[in-house]
Amino acid sequence: MKITTIGIDLAKSVFAVHGVNEHGRAVLKKVLKRDKMLAFFANLPACLIGMEACGSAHYWARKLQGMGHTVRLIAPQFVKPYVKTNKNDAADAEAICEAVARPNMRFVQIKNVDQQSVLSLHRVRQGFVKARTAQANQIRGLLSEFGLVIPQGITHIARRVPELIEDAANDLSGSFRLLVERLMEHLKELDRQVRELEAQIQRWHRENNVSLKLAQVPGIGPITATALVASVGDAKGFANGRQLAAWLGLVPRQNSSGGKNILLGISKRGDTYLRTLLIHGARAVIQAAQRRGDTEGWLPRLLQRRNSNVAAVALANKNARIVWALLTHDRTYRRDHESAMPNT
Incomplete structure (x- = not known):
């Protein structure tokens, strides 16, 4: 019996565990008390372990990683479609085990x-x-x-x-x-x-050097910079800046069908706290630009055709993409930087 993938339904005292072999056949269905968890997984060969990103998930992920296991955290909304029956601990563990093995699944980065x-x-x-x-x-x-x-x-x-x-x-x-x-x-x-x-x-x-680097971006101060560094972690987990902005809920919702693209208001998904900090910082930048009477540049031109709330969200979206670029490419913010457009 070689277990390759395990799903754990976390709780305060009792944990449901579901394991499958390389053929996807269930070979482990177990309920563990909290004080038995580490001893049980210490005696298991290294395998892929999935858990929902909930309370204490990062703690258990660090502990299991230290034992040589590969741990993946999944947002609860991505696990729910894999629950086949009524909700219970065993069904949740089985759904997590199923979800963590999907090749296109999105995972939450483990925080230190x-x-x-x-x-x-x-x-x-x-x-x-x-x-x-x-x-x-x-x-x-x-x-x-x-x-x-x-x-x-x-x-x-x-x-x-x-x-x-x-x-x-x-x-x-x-x-x-x-x-x-x-x-x-x-x-x-x-x-x-x-x-x-x-x-x-x-x-x-x-x-923190990374936090100091992000604070150079207009609209991002120490509070926002530290929150971004602690929440985002390794920005290379996002393919591009647009994904980071979408993760923060700063992009429009879509209701498209039949080849017609319909964009609605911002999605407001993800971390409300981070999104609020970025938008408040963008509002401060807009107020400063209006006091100075700026007329040249991307932001003043945007304010001429859109109201300040729309401009604040747009600037927050832009700052999120700048943050991704700075973290991913280890660069320093420059006001005069221009993106290299691909040749067409």
Whole structure:
């Protein structure tokens, strides 16, 4: 019994394993407890192992790779078509085993510990930013109930609220003033957490040459550069820059049939966080160009015929392709670079 391909359905405590031989015949159907996983695969000859890209998948992939196995991670949406029956752990493991052996299957790159650590900083920072925004909106909403309207923007909260609390002329009770002070202290603490995490990301950025290289692109700062380096990893996994842009959801959706190509809005697939960072960075570049009054170049010409939102997505798409070129060819960004067009 020589096992060539294995599919593992990951879970918290119990793992379903399905293995086939070189003829595709099932020769292994097993359920393993978490503490038995490493010992079981340590005694198996090297084979191809497939897993869904879910929680703890990168951890197990690194462990199994260290034992000499070839590990491939698959996005869950690409596994679902191979589930033949009702969903259960055994059927999922069999579907993963089937999917990982397909020659045209797309795989997720395995992240190392450093990449996962940086992405954890980004995710926690993102959570604190959302909590800070929610807290600011709550303060603004409570004050509006008493006729005190504060303009949008978190900077107005820090500047105007203390003045309103100290103003004895407004109709606020003592208990409400204390409540708003409590909320303001919470807002300050959330802001402090965000700034400390950003400082950690900045330190990692300054120590990483690839991240420094990406930050030279207009519209990509340290936050976006570190997130791209940690998420993309080896850009050679993408055939071209267009594939990377599509992976980020920055290309149009298609609904084509009968030889008619119909393009819709952007697909918004992939990592929402990365796509948001790239689009926000593109908006900053557009605002700077409008303040300068630029009239020459690709971006000003685009803004003359399209609105700023469309231009922001187009610039984010372009930056994604530039990122792929810089990572794949180990180049440095140059503003005056022109792509070599193929001869026709």
